Amino acid sequence: MPKLTPKENYLRLSRGEMPEYIPTFTMMTPTADGEMVVKIFNPNIFGENHNGPQGGKDIWGVNYVANEETGYAALPEPNNFILGDIDDWEKVIKAPAMPDVDWEAFAKKDIENSKIDRNRTGVMLSAGYSPFQQLMAFMGFNEGLCALYESPDTVKDLTHFMLDFYMPIIEASIDAYKPDIFYLSDDTASKYNPFFSPEIYRDLFKPVYAAMAKPALERGIPIQFHNCGHCEAFVPDMIDFGVTYWDPAQPMNDILALKKQFKGKLVVCGCWDWMPPDTWPEVSEEYVRQGVRDVIDKYAPDGGYAFCGAALGRASETIIGQVNKWVKDEVYNYGRDFYNK
C-alpha cells in the first residue's frame, strides 16, 4: 500500500527524487482511483469564460469558437482576427479595467469550491498569459508569425505591455493561493517542428516566461510548462528559466536524450500519444493497455517521469471514453508497484 499521497508523490519529482509509484498528471480529470496529483486553478477575476463549448470573447476581444470535432475546446475564430498589422497594436489592444480583488478571500473560496484535500491534491496555479498563443490569437498564424520575423521589437513592445498587465495578477495570486506548482503554458510547436527558431524563442519569449516564473521561483515553488509538439529545441532554455516539469512531452521529441541531459532537473510528463489503430473505431482493450505499459517501461525506470495523456475525440464517441478508462486503469495498476518490482 503506497504511503505517499498523489501530491507528495508528484512533488518528489520536483526535487529529483524517485517517486513511490508512477504519478499521473491529468490536466483536469481524476485518475482511476478518483484522485488528482494537482488541481489547476485559473483565477477568473474578470468573470469571463470563452473556453467553453459556447465560445465567446476573451478579455482582449478575441472571439473564440468551438465544435464537436475539437471536443468543444475553443480556438480563435478563423479569419476574424482583431490585429492585422503589428504596428497598430497600441490602437487595437486595450487592457481591460482591473477589478478590485480581495485576493485572500477569492483564493480561499476558489480552493474551497474545488473540494480538494490539500494534503492529497496539490494546488497548481496557472499564470494565465501565453504570449505566443495570445499573439497568434490576435493576428492569426500567417500575420503573427511574419511579425515575429519582420518586427521583433514591436512584438516585444506588445508582449511586455501584456506582461506588465499580468504580473500584478501573477504575484497577487501566488501569494493568495500559495500553490504547490506554478503553471506556464504556451504551445509553440507543431507535430514536426517549432513554429519559430530557437533564436526567436530566446529573444522574444524566453524573457517573458522568465519574468512570469520569477515570483514563484523566489518563493521556492516549482514550475511546470505545457508545450505541445516537437519543441525539444526549446527545452534547454526552459530549464534555464526554471522549468522542472514539462507536459505533455510528446514522443516526437527525443525524450530519452533530454532525460539523460537534464537528469534530476527535468520531469517529463507524458511521452504517450493516442494513436488510433488502423481498425478504428474498432479497438481492443489489450492494444490500449499494452501501449500504456510500453511507454512506462521506456520512460519511467530512472524516475523523472509522470504519465500524462488522454485520447481526444468527439464528445459523442463513447469509445473515446472507454479508451481513456482503460488508459487510466492501466497506468494506475501497472504503475502502482512499478518501482517495487
Add this chain to the structure above:
Amino acid sequence: MAKIDELKTAVESGRAKIAGQLAQEAIDEGSKPADVLSAMVDAMGVVGEKFSAGEIFVPEMLVAAKAMKKGMEVINPLLKGADAQSLGKCIIGTVKGDLHDIGKNLVSTMIGAAGFDMIDLGVDVPIEKFKETIEANPDVKVVALSALLTTTMQSMADTAAALIPLREKYGFKMMVGGAPITQAFADEIGADGYSVDAGAAAVLAKELVS
C-alpha cells in the same frame, strides 16, 4: 550581381520591402518578365526545401512568400500570353468539421508561390462546397484537402470519396495533408498524393500536374 539575382536572393531571404523595387530594376535592366517570374519561383523552391529540411521555420517561409508577392505585383501586368500562364487552378480547403487554418494557409501560400492560381475555400468546408467550386472551375488542376484532427480524418475520407467521380470527369489531381494524415491514409482514401509539410506540398503539386 545582376538585379534578377539580387531579387532571387531577396525572395529567399524574405526581404519584402525591396523585392518589388528589385523586380522593377530587373525589368529595367532587360530581364524578361517570364525570367523574373522563374527566378522567384526558383527562390521559393529553395525556401521550401530548406523548410522541409528543418533549416528554416515557418516565419522565414511566410516572409519569402510575401517578398515574392511584392515582386509579382510588378511583373504580373507585364506577363503576356504563354508567359502569363500559370500551372493552373488549385482549390484548397480544410474539410467539414475542422476549424484549423494554419496548415492549410501555409500550403496555400507555398502552392501559390509555386505558380498555381489558388482558390481558397477556407475552413469547415462542406463536401457540396468543394463540388460546386469544382463544377464552376472545370479546368482545376489540383484539389487539396486539409485536416488537423484525428476526428476529422473521416470527414476527409468522405470528402475524397465524394470528389472521386468529379476527378474522373475533369481529370484533376487530389492531394491531402495535415498533422494526423499519413501516406497510408492518403492511399486508403484514394488521394493522388500526400505531403508532410507546406514545402513538400508545393513540390508535390507541381509533380502532379507535370
